[in-house]
Amino acid sequence: MSDPKAAKAAKAAMKALRLSNNKWSVKYFAIAIGAIMVLFAVYHWSSVIQFHYGRGKSYPTLTRKYSSRMGLRTDRSLLYIIYWAINLILALTNIDLTKLIDVSKRFGWISVANLVLLVFLALKNTPLAPLTATSYEKLRPLHKVAGYTCIFTSVLHGIVYVSAWSKIGHLAGMKEHEIFVGPIAGCAMLIIGFSTITYFMRGYYELFYMLHITMFILIMITVGMHRPKFSTSVVIIVIFTACLWTLDRIIRGAKMLWNFFGNSLTVTALPGNALRVKLSRRMHCSPGSHAFLWVPALRWAESHPFTLLSSDPSEFVIRVYDGFTRDLYKAAQEFPGISLRCSIDGAYGQIPNFKVFEKVVLVAGGSGASFTFAIALDLIEASNKAVKSIDFIWVVRHRESLEWFAQELNQLQSHPEVNLIIHVTGQTDLSGTSSSTSPNSSSEKVSAKDHVILTESSPAILTSDPEKGAEQQPTGNVSSSVKGILPGRPNIDNLIAAAAAGSARLDDRIIVGACGPSRLMSTTRKAVDNELLNDGPSITLYTEEFEW
Template structure:
């Protein structure tokens, strides 16, 4: 930005900042691509490169501001400011500047607060900035338009690939929705996308919930493809409401993906998986991924740590806990489950049959019955009894809802598992790990330290985590301190998104 400049005036420096900002434009777009070539050249998917996208974006914005400021000062000194601003090219430049300001504002302030609004503002402002930038220097001979067209072409190609994939997987595809206790929703897709793997994520399109939006969720089972979603605001809240009103309903859906990269767990001797709440979608997917690939002679160890707020959240991944239980001896699997909010009464704790009393599990946060039924993989008519959707019956009182749910959890039906089928059960916590549940928050630092320090120096340890910011910070800091020259090889993978 400051070298090889002959006449060192405000105008020449302003021109240099403009060219550097224009060059960074292509880099910003390249680092924002979902289908980036860097995913094939490196071990990082687009979400790992997102921090570089941010840095390039902030740098470009600073360069554009300096470009505009220096030129404004230069023309003002010549008393040509009003005449310059009246030109069509300069009006386009002003539009570009304010559009980029909207892009930066949405990235800094809106992204964490209201992601859907951020996405609309970010993309629309970016399109406006690129178009107006093309009108700012509309001449091919000056070369700047070539850079703008190159960057725009990359973005259009990426969007075309994503739209084509959604269109392809929309034919004869549907999603079955099941409500889960405490604001959870399970999504089961009919079609399995190519390269689908537990632990990766996909963008799901469900037009019945949002016609023009796709949202990313982590795969935790691939036969069929399953997602478990925690309801927050926006799409996930509306998805939850629809699942509660129509439990077991099938809706048109499609998918874009899969995306994401993570270390191959088979290359490690010990795999430490840590999750908080809904972050278990990643760790369960990774655990099942490695257990299905191990044989009986494997000596790998799996340490699985999961912390949830309510006991009912454990039923979200009942089948995965059963898989961990099956492999509890060969290979060795150490499962630790933590419930941070203790039951309010003795009736809330699991009984000797593995069921949970109805006092807290029979109602969702929306005040509607949400039986914690596992998705049914068998034929119609062979599934466990379900509560009729509320839309087909008059409004029920609180006592009626409790009676209906109590009838549902009194039975337990197990189908023979064929290809693509799942064990069917209507109990709330029949996962066989009731004895491993501990009250309170886990001491994550001590658990990670114990897992790594008990590993021989000639072995390798993978620490993978997904969850809230506080949990991830503890995992990162603790693991970093455990990387020593005289200890085992340690690799850390944090699955954390910006949405």
């Protein structure tokens, strides 16, 4: 009689130990990820202190060469490796690898830990913004990696669990309510994973977003039902995660409600399938920030992010594509001067202070110029600044696109600190090159590799319109009055090199701000990376883009 009791007690002790080890794996995961966040915060604030108070004590040549060898995005790759190493170590330590049940349960716990992380990285009002100067859109690649890791570990959890139960002939237990909801959560994760395929996400973004939210809610419910006992702590983790997401939604809803009262927009159709949207209320935000625009008459359940061209009044220049922007464009054409009730959620973005740099280089493609125009206009209007010169580089496909920012172009052209460089690619052959490559010269030679600098296939400005809307004829006033319009693609390498060579002192600081198609952003990063190999002033790069 004692043997069965002893066996039962031993089994209970084994389960208790397994549960304890699994709980500690999640705790170690939280500690490791938290430590990484603290390190990034310390690095950010130490950099800020060094920038403002360590001038003259740094070694720009050493810093530049180290940064170039490491590469501008090597830090992200290293972060991914460290993150996956943490997952692997915690999945394989303090566990009997010969027991498939134990292995499957550990993968389940690791998946839940990653679920918390990916939700935290998706928060629009993330605490990492003030702590590390990293806004939510910069965290999207990390959110994506955490999401894929969560899906992968949950699939492993299910496969190993089914394999273990199959060996002991216990597959009938899958019919139990608590077990059955687990595969439902796994299927919902797989649906989200497949929906992130680039073709589907870009072609049907609104459907992708609604699917994302719906499947996420289903996952939270089914994971909670999968392990409903508070003693196991899984349901507590799920509730905590749901509270994080709900709190962020409440904050966003409060912003939307506050900005709704007395707010309306007027929309004007521009040549080249673009819109200019002006709101009746202003916003308090940094230049270059973005906000989510909500127009209930067009999309009552959706809001869409756009970069603010100005905050007083709040104004956007929007390129027309499918869905919401197409409906807004139709409203502008069918009802000129129409006023629509609206609201905005924002502003978002951790934009660096461009005023503390001696030299500013701004690079934009197409409607990405909303970001660079906002920065440039703020700089020329500021009185307290260190900026001595601004190189403003804008690449468009057609001259009619210049009409999008007619007033802003005139302001920049008339300012002595601004060197305006506009490239119109038109129907230039892919192997063609521009004859102008630097701010001070129109005759510098372009290297053979420059055909990759800006391609005709860039999604924002260098493709034929995905939709055929009513065309508007440009007035021609802007393109005829603006000086410095050049054909073909710019040589970003030479432009960045010229900016560095034109610095008066070695300890001058240059910032490159860029916004536009992914190919243009990649080219700009490479140009800055190449320039870091040479002796010269320090260069800071900031790109504004929405990545997935």
